Amino acid sequence: MIDIFNRWFQRHFSDPQVVFLVVFLILALAIILLFNDTLTPVFAAIVIAYLLEGVVVLFNKWFKNRLISVVVVFVGFLAVLMISLFVISPLLWGQITDLIRDTPKYIEQGRQLLLQLPNNYSFISQQAILELITQIQSEVTSMGKEVLTFSLNSIQGGITIMIYVILAPLLVFFFLIDKNKILGWLTGFFPENTQLSTRVWKEMDQQIGNYVRGKFWEITIISVICFITFSFLGLKYALLISILVGLSVVVPYIGATVVTIPVALIAFFQWGWSSDFAWLMFAYGIIQALDGNVIVPLLFSEVVNLHPVAIIVAILFFGGLWGFWGIFFAIPLGTLVNSVIRAWPSLSHEEELTVTSGQE
Secondary structure (H helix, E strand, C coil): CHHHHHHHHHHHHCCHHHHHHHHHHHHHHHHHHHCCCCCHHHHHHHHHHHHHHHHHHHHHHHHCCHHHHHHHHHHHHHHHHHHHHHHHHHHHHHHHHHHHHHHHHHHHHHHHHHHHHHHHCCCCCHHHHHHHHHHHHHHHHHHHHHHHHHHHCHHHHHHHHHHHHHHHHHHHHHHHHCHHHHHHHHHCCCCCCCHHHHHHHHHHHHHHHHHHHHHHHHHHHHHHHHHHHHHHHCCCCHHHHHHHHHHHCCCCCHHHHHHHHHHHHHHHHHHCCCHHHHHHHHHHHHHHHHHHHHHHHHHCCCCCCCCHHHHHHHHHHHHHHHHHHHHHCHHHHHHHHHHHHHHCCCCCHHHHHHHHHHHC
16 A cells, blocks of 8 residues: 555656645645735735736837836726726615615515415415515515624724725735736745746636636626616616626626526516516527627637536635635636646656666
8 A cells, every 4th residue: 555655656746846836836725715814905906916917018018118007007997996986886885775775665576476376376385485485584684684784894894995995006006016026036935946837827827817807808898788788778776787797707607597586586576577577688688698609709718618517616616715706716726726737747657667666
């Protein structure tokens, strides 16, 4: 048994580069798990700087000066941030408030519809409907308590958000302006012979960069298209629902299915079984088809595709570890694991016999 383990270890861990890569990945994982809450502004700034780096490179081709390119891109980023905070956020919060206020009315409408089911369908019992209504009311009461708790903690949360709003942009600016210095400082801790890590990083840099930037634009495009469509058709809470639909693309396969439920429910409570409801669901179906057949192929043509099973496992695993960010980065992290496995050097059978005979 020991000989089998030794041969396996020699085949897969005889290269010092492999040991360094394993140690580096373990340390990175430990830092993220242990300091996830404390370093949230840093992680958010790294993601934003990574997003903006592609724009900086594009502007640098025109200005031929990285400092000017960084300043122009950073000013644009601040403008978008200010619009999000002082224009979009109040509108979004207003629609959330309206939805919370209208929820009891929607619950009563749903209750009346459920009570009519036994009259229309004999195989549905009145007792089953009453039990379902009781369970729904219990869930709504629980959600109400959670909303109240969130409201009581909103002051502390607001202070934390304001700190993040101040710190994150500063970190983004320094990450962009001093990119080479920071990377040089980090690589100073690395050993000289890191061809394996460099090969994995180059592949992942392209894949993660394409994925993150593509996913950002997919969320933005879908949200804007949905907002224009829903507003034109007169759907309530158009901004809120549009953002939900946009964010749903973060979770492949599952997100689009789950977000269809609130879209259909709100449309139904607003219009009932009418032509307006049919037109909205038809338009929503077109948007989903446009996303899957046009937008995704255009934005993610250079991203390595993973098997659907691998994607779902990655979403469950990394989402369980890091919540939203784990779900967002599930595909690139799954691609990272795949790249490490494919790039992992192992001794051939002849080399293994040579090493084993040399030890003897």
